[in-house]
Amino acid sequence: REVVATPESIALGRLICVAEWNGHKTRYVPYSMEQKGKETRAKQSLKRLDDHADKVRAELTGGFVRIEHMPEVPMLNQEESLQAEEMLARVEKASDVAPKAKTLNGRPIFASDLELARWVMDHPELATEQDRKVLRAAMNSTFRMLLEMECVDPDALENVITRKGAA
Numbered sequence: 001r002e003v004v005a006t007p008e009s010i011a012l013g014r015l016i017c018v019a020e021w022n023g024h025k026t027r028y029v030p031y032s033m034e035q036k037g038k039e040t041r042a043k044q045s046l047k048r049l050d051d052h053a054d055k056v057r058a059e060l061t062g063g064f065v066r067i068e069h070m071p072e073v074p075m076l077n078q079e080e081s082l083q084a085e086e087m088l089a090r091v092e093k094a095s096d097v098a099p100k101a102k103t104l105n106g107r108p109i110f111a112s113d114l115e116l117a118r119w120v121m122d123h124p125e126l127a128t129e130q131d132r133k134v135l136r137a138a139m140n141s142t143f144r145m146l147l148e149m150e151c152v153d154p155d156a157l158e159n160v161i162t163r164k165g166a167a
Helices: 008-012 033-061 076-097 113-122 129-138 141-149 156-167
Strands: none
Touching: 033 156, 113 141, 113 156, 129 156, 141 156
16 A cells, blocks of 8 residues: 655654554454354254254144153162162051041041031031031132132032031
């Protein structure tokens, strides 16, 4: 490139260099890193598409979805297997001996209104007026939802409470 000195440039001082526009411009992110990022994003996107396609195929055929990683299950040696069987037998034996329900004068003591409701549904003829009064007071929307979640029919319970209360 040819540098031409003009009278104006000489009047301002001595010319020390000529700068080119974007002469030392470099990329903020190196090209190799940018390319690697594009490839990584593309691979992840394709994997998500494959997973989605597998799920759609499984729904269509009623089959199973592909499992990426299965953890290794450690194998027990003979001694460990015997110890596990003995422990299982002790647990089963302990669970066979159920604790006796707490009673007062032959009548169970209930820890919650839900237990009382279940007992009244199973033994409507033994329910007292106090049992019915407690359950009537508890019959709000939250308790009804709890009964439904615990597989107790709230309408049937209400019928038992009102029928026995009227008699």
